[in-house]
Amino acid sequence: MTNAEALVSYKKMSFWERNKLSGGYLLKKKALERAVSIVRFILLFGMCFMILQPIFNKISVSFMTEQDLYNPIVISIPVHPTTANYRLAAELMNFKTAVVNSLLISITIALLQIAMCTLVGYGFARFNFPLKKFWFACVLLVILIPPQTIASSLHLHFRYFDILGLCKLITGATINLRGSKLPYYLMSAGCMGLKNGLYIYMIRQYFRNIPGDLEEAAYVDGCGTLKTFLVIMLPQAKPILTSCFLFAFVWQWTDGFYSRMFLGSTKLVSTGLSRIVDSLGAYIQRINGVKTTISIAYSNCILATGTLIIIVPLIVIYLFAQRAFVESISSTGIKM
Amino acid sequence: MSKQNNKLAGLQKRKAISGYLFISPFIIGFLVFLIKPLIESLYMSFCQVDLAAGTVTKTFSGIANYIFAFRVDPEYTRLLVEEVSRMMVYSLAIIVFSFFVALILNQEFKGRALVRAIFFLPVILSSGVIVGLESNNELIANLAQTIEKTTEGVSVTAALENVLRTAGVGVRAYEKVFEVIDNIYDVALASGIQIIIFLSGLQTISTSMYEAADIEGCTKWESLWKITFPMVSSMFLVNWIYTVVDFCMRSDNKVIEKIQKVMIDQQQYGNASAMSWIYFVLVLAFVGITSLLISKRVYYYD
Numbered sequence: 001m002t003n004a005e006a007l008v009s010y011k012k013m014s015f016w017e018r019n020k021l022s023g024g025y026l027l028k029k030k031a032l033e034r035a036v037s038i039v040r041f042i043l044l045f046g047m048c049f050m051i052l053q054p055i056f057n058k059i060s061v062s063f064m065t066e067q068d069l070y071n072p073i074v075i076s077i078p079v080h081p082t083t084a085n086y087r088l089a090a091e092l093m094n095f096k097t098a099v100v101n102s103l104l105i106s107i108t109i110a111l112l113q114i115a116m117c118t119l120v121g122y123g124f125a126r127f128n129f130p131l132k133k134f135w136f137a138c139v140l141l142v143i144l145i146p147p148q149t150i151a152s153s154l155h156l157h158f159r160y161f162d163i164l165g166l167c168k169l170i171t172g173a174t175i176n177l178r179g180s181k182l183p184y185y186l187m188s189a190g191c192m193g194l195k196n197g198l199y200i201y202m203i204r205q206y207f208r209n210i211p212g213d214l215e216e217a218a219y220v221d222g223c224g225t226l227k228t229f230l231v232i233m234l235p236q237a238k239p240i241l242t243s244c245f246l247f248a249f250v251w252q253w254t255d256g257f258y259s260r261m262f263l264g265s266t267k268l269v270s271t272g273l274s275r276i277v278d279s280l281g282a283y284i285q286r287i288n289g290v291k292t293t294i295s296i297a298y299s300n301c302i303l304a305t306g307t308l309i310i311i312v313p314l315i316v317i318y319l320f321a322q323r324a325f326v327e328s329i330s331s332t333g334i335k336m
Numbered sequence: 337m338s339k340q341n342n343k344l345a346g347l348q349k350r351k352a353i354s355g356y357l358f359i360s361p362f363i364i365g366f367l368v369f370l371i372k373p374l375i376e377s378l379y380m381s382f383c384q385v386d387l388a389a390g391t392v393t394k395t396f397s398g399i400a401n402y403i404f405a406f407r408v409d410p411e412y413t414r415l416l417v418e419e420v421s422r423m424m425v426y427s428l429a430i431i432v433f434s435f436f437v438a439l440i441l442n443q444e445f446k447g448r449a450l451v452r453a454i455f456f457l458p459v460i461l462s463s464g465v466i467v468g469l470e471s472n473n474e475l476i477a478n479l480a481q482t483i484e485k486t487t488e489g490v491s492v493t494a495a496l497e498n499v500l501r502t503a504g505v506g507v508r509a510y511e512k513v514f515e516v517i518d519n520i521y522d523v524a525l526a527s528g529i530q531i532i533i534f535l536s537g538l539q540t541i542s543t544s545m546y547e548a549a550d551i552e553g554c555t556k557w558e559s560l561w562k563i564t565f566p567m568v569s570s571m572f573l574v575n576w577i578y579t580v581v582d583f584c585m586r587s588d589n590k591v592i593e594k595i596q597k598v599m600i601d602q603q604q605y606g607n608a609s610a611m612s613w614i615y616f617v618l619v620l621a622f623v624g625i626t627s628l629l630i631s632k633r634v635y636y637y638d
Contacts, residue, residue: 040440047437048454050521055461116361123358127351135359138366144577144623146585148592149616150370153377156605190365200362219347225354254464274465311461318460322453325460329529330536 055311058304062086069297089305092279093272102253102269105181110248112188113196114241120191121203122229126215143197151261158183158262184262194251194258199244202328206240207233243328246321250314269310276306381609394606401610411594412611419584419591420618426523427579429516431572434527438534439564452535459528467525467588493517526582530575537571538564566635573630577623584619591615 010018019026057076061069062085064078071079089095124136187193191200210233218228234241252258259271272279277299285291318325356363381401383394405412441452493514500510516523541564549559583589595615599608 037445040443040445044440044451047524048451051454051458051524054521116365120359120362123355123362127355127358128348129352129355132355135363139362142366142370144581144620145370145374146581146592146616146619148585148595149612150373150377151596151599151608151612153373153380153605153609154369155599156380157373157376187365187369189361190369191362192365192369225351229358250460251463254466256465270465307466311466314460318453318457322456326452326456326532329532330539 058308061301062305062308064301066298066301069301085301085305086309088280088283089276089302089309092276092283092302093269093306093309094267095269095272095309098267098269098272101266105263105266105268106249106252109184109188109193109252110245112185113191113193113248114199114245116189116191117196117199117244118203118234118237118241121200122207122233124200124204125207126212126233139197139200141197142192143195143201147194147257151257155261181263181266184258187262194248194255199248202244203237203240206237206328210236239324240328243321243324246317246324247328250317253314254310273303273306273310276303377609378613380606381613383606385605387603387605397606401606402614404607405611405614409607409611412591415590415594416615416618419589420622423580423583423619423622425512425516426526427576427583429523430527430530430579430583431575433520433523434530434575435534435568435572437527438531438538439560441531441535442538452532455524455531456528458525462525467586526579529582530579533575533578534568534571537568541567567637569630569634570636573627573634576630577627580619580623580626584615 013021015026060076060078063081063083064074065080065082065084068074068078068080073079120139124132124139184193188196191197214232214236215228218232223231254270256270256274259266259268260274263271277294280299280302281294284294380394382396382398384397384400386393386395437455441448441455497510497514501507545563545567546559549563554562584592586592591611592615595608595611598604598611
């Protein structure tokens, strides 16, 4: 009997016959496999449910009227479904202006940050220069230093802004940049924005993994450094650039710290959301004329609705670009 | 050395110059927006800062601000101790949890991509202001309390906790573990990126190693400790640093809230700087010491 024939006849046998042949080993193995996969399913289902449940909960709460919130029979499907919560939450956050502002700022900031971080990341990945290790340690330091440490002095720095004392010399006074958007753009141009150290690191890792042959060929053909970078290397780095851009956009969209510090006067969705409960109180007071305490349930309902409004665009982005997000992260950790 | 530098070929010298040009935005930004404010805030932490009539006057006052932070301010030391101990416990929990999940996700099964996507979802959704909002949710906290009260005796975890408590061994360590388990939601939310990094590390291990171990009679449990663990040990270092840093930058961090309150509401820049420097030095020391300890045990394959 040849091997092939043996295989065919083996496949014709029923499971129990095969089990008998293996002396009970097959059954044991199958049972173990099945048990492992059941346990794994329960574990993963539980954990996924734990992560998703708050979102589902928010969705169901956001369609409830106040009446439904207090009704102990209503758990997840509202009796009187309403979209009034969305209207109120949008009004409280000044939704239209806030979205336009947030979009503009997030996109321009993300573009600027990624452009600068790409330059720096490429510089670190492809050139040898004195003190390179020192400067790269500085990048790691940027990742490590919590921006809150320098918040107080940055606050003053931009309150009395001056370029090497030039302005004081000319106009006699320093410029107050508090409340304008310029400081944040300046910081982004200097790679000091939100999590920029991380982007530099990620982009550097990516460039290091691209083989250098093409680049050398370009140099040999007399292409300059900048032109090589723009024409040859940049198109190859599209995946990492898009995912870094998406990260920058998303994190800027929800960021509270930098927004509160530099863009305090601009209406943004993130700062609007963090203030939504207070504005609800003010709104109700304006209608009633007297100061009333709002029930926790209702303010939480509005908060949930506001949160949903903010994260819906992010969920849409994530659905389309899930791979880009995940793969850019997995390429960073490979080598320190 | 200088002679050698002069001898550098033209191309190399040009490349060095263009390298500096490429990273110049970073150098400028680093010096202007990080080092300068850092030094300034260090100086301010030793000063009495007065904001009056549109000018800042700094009068040197020695370590008065530090004494204030530690001995006068009623909240700060308590918050600091609480936050740092919370950081240690939670970072450890996040690392263990994400390694565990990565191990599961590294196996072959249907819907793996979906599960991976769900675990990564919090990185996108629970960032920035949303983290603070979720944890301050009073309604949920109230609800949890009422549910706990009304369903007493049914809860499996409570029963388990009671059994372990009465066992009497290392009760305080158990309490920490219970706390983490009760807040497993927070842990899961904070471990999206760590899972992906571990997962990418696990996928670089070649299957031939496991096969060889299997043939030699190694059980799965042994090969986890003898192969998987050393091979991803460098990921532990990366993840540990990332977790600790991420934890102390979260917007629901009590110390940061306190600092911002002192700075923006009370306008005490000197005190705020001193407080943030204490916190910063503590965190940096913690990251430095722990990652030194971990990096001694890291094994590099090649």
